[in-house]
Amino acid sequence: MSKEESKKLFIQTLGCQMNDTDSQHIAAELKKYKDxxxxxxxxxxxxxxxxxxxxxxxPVQKLFSEIGQFNIKKKDGAKIGVCGCTASHLGNDIIKRAxxxxxxxxxxxxxxxxxxxxxKGAVEISIDNDESTYEFAPAKTNKYRASVNISIGCDKxxxxxxxxxxxxxxxxIPPEMIVEQVKKAVDxxxxxxxxxxxxxxxxxxxxxDGRAKYSFxxxxxxxxxxxxxxxxxxxxxxxxxxxxxxxxxxxxxxxISKCIHMPLQSGSTEILRAMKRGYTxxxxxxxxxxxxxxxxxxxITTDIIVAFPGETxxxxxxxxxxxxxxxxxxxxxxxxxxRPETEALKLEHLEIEDKIGSARLxxxxxxxxxxxxxxxxxLIGTTVTILVESLKPNSEISxxxxxxxxxFAKGSDELLxxxxxxxxxxxxxxxxxxxxVK
Ligand code: SAH
Ligand code: SF4
Ligand code: F3S
Numbered sequence: 346m347s348k349e350e351s352k353k354l355f356i357q358t359l360g361c362q363m364n365d366t367d368s369q370h371i372a373a374e375l376k377k378y379k380d381x382x383x384x385x386x387x388x389x390x391x392x393x394x395x396x397x398x399x400x401x402x403x404p405v406q407k408l409f410s411e412i413g414q415f416n417i418k419k420k421d422g423a424k425i426g427v428c429g430c431t432a433s434h435l436g437n438d439i440i441k442r443a444x445x446x447x448x449x450x451x452x453x454x455x456x457x458x459x460x461x462x463x464x465k466g467a468v469e470i471s472i473d474n475d476e477s478t479y480e481f482a483p484a485k486t487n488k489y490r491a492s493v494n495i496s497i498g499c500d501k502x503x504x505x506x507x508x509x510x511x512x513x514x515x516x517x518i519p520p521e522m523i524v525e526q527v528k529k530a531v532d533x534x535x536x537x538x539x540x541x542x543x544x545x546x547x548x549x550x551x552x553x554d555g556r557a558k559y560s561f562x563x564x565x566x567x568x569x570x571x572x573x574x575x576x577x578x579x580x581x582x583x584x585x586x587x588x589x590x591x592x593x594x595x596x597x598x599x600x601i602s603k604c605i606h607m608p609l610q611s612g613s614t615e616i617l618r619a620m621k622r623g624y625t626x627x628x629x630x631x632x633x634x635x636x637x638x639x640x641x642x643x644x645i646t647t648d649i650i651v652a653f654p655g656e657t658x659x660x661x662x663x664x665x666x667x668x669x670x671x672x673x674x675x676x677x678x679x680x681x682x683x684r685p686e687t688e689a690l691k692l693e694h695l696e697i698e699d700k701i702g703s704a705r706l707x708x709x710x711x712x713x714x715x716x717x718x719x720x721x722x723x724l725i726g727t728t729v730t731i732l733v734e735s736l737k738p739n740s741e742i743s744x745x746x747x748x749x750x751x752x753f754a755k756g757s758d759e760l761l762x763x764x765x766x767x768x769x770x771x772x773x774x775x776x777x778x779x780x781x782v783k
Contacts, residue, residue, distance in 0.1 A: 354381040355390035357411075360398025362580060363512075363541050364429055366484045366492040367455050368396045371428060373482030378459040387415065392424045392462065397431035399507050401682040405431050409443060416445045426450065426462070430511035434685065436470045453497060453513045456481070472513040477553050478522065483530055489734055489762055491530030492539045495523055495564065499543035500550075501583070503610070504621050504688035505653060505681060508543055515542075517549050520559055524567050527574060536732065536762065537576040537602075538568065545579045546586040561586075562594045569600040575764075576732070576747070578602045584609070585623040587632045596639035603640050604674075604749035607633060608648040612667030613660035616653050619692065626663055633671045644674040644748040651709060652702030653681045654692035661705050668712060672720070674750075675775070676713050680706050714774065721772040728768050728782060733760040751776040 354375055358368040371394060375381040384390055393415045398404050408431055415425050424447040427439050433451035440446050448461045451470035456479045461467035477497050485491050499508050500515040527538050542548065549559030561582075568577055577600050582591075584607050595601055607629070611617050614625040637643055649664060668676070680702045683690055731744035731752045742756035744765075753776065754767050760781075767779040 352379070352381045352391040353384040353389050354392045354394065355384050355387045356394045356396065358396045359404050360396070360400065360429065362492065362539065363494070363543065364396050364398060364452070365486065366494060366541055367429065367452065368394075369484035369486075369492070370455050370481040371396065371458050373484065374456070374458050375462065377482055379462060387418050388420060390419065390423055392426065393419055394426045394428055397427060397429035399430040399434055399511055399684065401679065402684070403682070405435075412443055412446060416443075424448075424462070426458075428452070428455070428458070430508070433470050433472070433511035434507065437468050440466060440468065452511050472510075474513075475516060475553050477516040477518050480522075483526065483533065485530065485533070485535065486539075487734060488534055489732065490537045490539065491527065491533075491535040492541055493523055493526045493530070494518060494542065495540045495545060495548055495561075495579075496542035500547065501544055501623075502621055502688065504619065504692075505650060505684065507684040507687055510686050512543065515544065515547065515551065517552050517559070519552060519554070519556075520549075520564050520567055523564065524571065527568055527571055531571055531574050534762070536574065537578065538574060540564075540568070540577065540579040542579075543581065544583045544586070546582040546591055560590075562591050565594055565598060565601065569598050574600065576600060576602050578604070578749070580606050581608055582606060583623075584629050584632055587636075589635070592632070592635050592639065595636070602749055603642060603747055604644040604646065605636065606646045606648075607636075607671075609664070609667060609671075609673075610648060610650050611653060611656070611660065612664035613656070614663075616656055616660050616663075619655060619689075620650075620653060621688070626667060629667065630670060642748050644750065645671060646675040646677070647671075647673045648677045648679065649709065650679050650681050651705040652697035654689060654697065655695035656681075656697055656705075665709065665712060668709065668716075672716060673713070674717075676709070678706055678709055717774040721774060721777075724769050724772055724777060726769065728766050729777065729779070730764055730766050732764055733762065736761060746777075753778050754781050756781055 356368050426448045428450040430452045432449045439449050448467040453474050454469040456476050457469040496517045498513040498515040546561040548561035729746045733742050733744040736742050736758050743753050765781050766783040768782045769777045769779040771778040
């Protein structure tokens with residue numbers, strides 16, 4: 346194939362932000378070693394990759410219909426690869442069930458992509474693979490934002506969660522490698538970085554070279570010293586590891602975006618124990634209060650699972666109580682989904698009727714909707730500062746505030762990448778509209 350007609354890669358990503366970053370790494374590796382360019386058009390692709398998620402059952406069911414479609418749409422000779430968490434846990438079964446799949450690469454084996462891409466039937470899913478010091482080509486979600494992994498795997502054993510089985514044990518990436526990656530991204534125009542790990546604030550407990558422990562707070566301090574980097578974000582922190590030192594650094598470090606994800610999962614201490622989350626309702630409320638006390642304009646986002654096996658009406662009311670007290674700014678709600686090889690499967694006999702699960706989910710969503718409808722209009726008339734990230738053809742710019750709320754306003758391309766002040770004139774439940782004042 347001549348240089349002019351380089352090969353084309355179509356990649357579809359499901360799941361979390363780590364999967365997004367993995368997809369960017371896959372594309373970068375395939376560009377570097379195999380000269381693939383990305384295409385948005387599946388019919389043009391020489392290689393079609395789906396980067397999968399197994400955290401709930403639905404996306405896994407969808408996988409086989411999705412790759413079936415790829416097989417129908419693909420051009421003659423195009424290859425299909427399945428990567429990510431479902432690849433890790435189903436492995437060779439994917440090829441058995443869908444023989445037209447050319448290769449399978451697990452979520453902990455992304456660096457192997459260049460080796461397997463030309464091997465029909467290859468399956469790379471070793472859970473012991475250590476990619477914590479592999480130098481991936483940089484990943485960037487847009488011109489101004491970079492995503493940098495700070496650890497691989499997860500050492501928690503939340504009883505509902507499949508992630509430790511798909512991503513393996515937690516190993517931290519050396520701090521100097523992280524700082525180097527962020528510096529490179531900043532030299533390349535990024536002003537914001539997202540530090541990523543399944544459990545970022547347990548950072549530094551184990552490195553593959555056996556060096557001394559480090560802490561997430563120290564890492565935040567290192568990264569914030571990088572000149573021209575303006576904003577630091579991270580996800581996901583674990584409420585259990587939100588110690589005072591961390592909260593105080595979060596509050597006082599001006600580069601750290603004042604939006605924090607505090608995955609609650611349940612407001613009931615009993616259910617939290619059954620989930621093995623390691624904290625109580627009171628601990629969670631105490632951490633949220635300390636954060637709110639120290640950080641004006643803080644936005645808190647969360648994940649909640651309803652209908653975990655054994656969840657009583659009283660347990661669910663505890664969750665509603667925490668929602669009412671903490672006043673989350675965004676909630677990602679999920680109905681419990683039993684996952685293979687997880688400890689919660691043993692609680693099958695306590696499973697909650699689907700009808701009840703759905704009703705609880707609706708109640709939670711409605712409660713939060715009412716809160717946002719009351720809260721958001723209070724922002725009308727205030728002035729917020731945003732980093733302008735995109736411009737639509739109708740001259741509408743959009744960007745995010747320091748506490749990560751999306752804002753729309755009329756503007757022009759010379760504002761891209763700049764910080765501007767916007768006076769808020771209108772709101773929806775999830776975003777602001779306004780006029781640029783500076
Ligand atoms: N490591 C991150 C993200 C884990 S997966 C964290 O701990 O925050 C993202 C979310 O999916 C979880 O926070 C949880 O709310 C949800 N989730 C995980 N397993 C689930 C299951 N079996 N059923 C329903 N939701 C689940
Ligand atoms: Fe899953 Fe818990 Fe690890 Fe998050 S911390 S990835 S929910 S096991
Ligand atoms: Fe899904 Fe794996 Fe992320 S299961 S949520 S893609 S860690």
